[in-house]
Amino acid sequence: MHIKRLHMEIITASCLAIVGVLGASGALELGVAWGDSGPKPGYFPFYVGLIVAAAGIGCAIQALIKAKSSEQQETFLESEQTLRLLSFFLPMAAYVVVTIFLGFYVATTLYLFYVAWRQGKYKPHMALLVGVVFSIVLYLVFETAFQVPLHKGPLEDMLGIY
The missing domain is CATH 1.10.287 (Helix Hairpins)
Known part of the structure; x- marks a missing residue:
């Protein structure tokens, strides 16, 4: 193509x-x-x-x-370039959609897991660790240090936040 x-x-x-x-x-x-x-x-x-x-x-x-x-x-x-571009763009588009429905932190964890696993060639458990740790750091920086609440989706109700 x-x-x-x-x-x-x-x-x-x-x-x-x-x-x-x-x-x-x-x-x-x-x-x-x-x-x-x-x-x-x-x-x-x-x-x-x-x-x-x-x-x-x-x-x-x-x-x-x-x-x-x-x-x-x-x-x-070229075809190969198009596939490479789609391999970057499609996970980002999915990230935006997942952020809307599941919240910023869950979407970030899932996105980083997928990218580290599929594109970074990490083992699944290490990729999941990267996603979870990064999301925790984001939470601490935004919610705790800067006191900027970000969209948490259904997670907010389940954990009783705010």
Whole structure:
């Protein structure tokens, strides 16, 4: 599976446009008009979001205009590179999803276990130890030292935290 430069430019431009639209739409909740004491909180982020969205759309159009050029048709990623990239990206995406449902510390433990075991070639018990110890250190640093509570998911209810 070869990924062409044109495809990557369109994907990147689309992601940029989506980020701009999300930023602008989020700013709408804060108000984007000019109030009695000046601009409302969403005024600046709204227009920055629109500029970012316009830049993303412009980049996509530019890529499509140059679609037939040899530069756009060159291979961006070979099969082996794509698999290597996916082996990094998919566990990270799973980490984000697991963080939402199970909390930061459980997700971090599972992620570090998996990465140390599969990619770091650690033995399973050592990989699990790495994940657990690192999560405990994170808990001590954030929750105890800095007093910054992080999302704990169902673990918070089970342990009666907060």
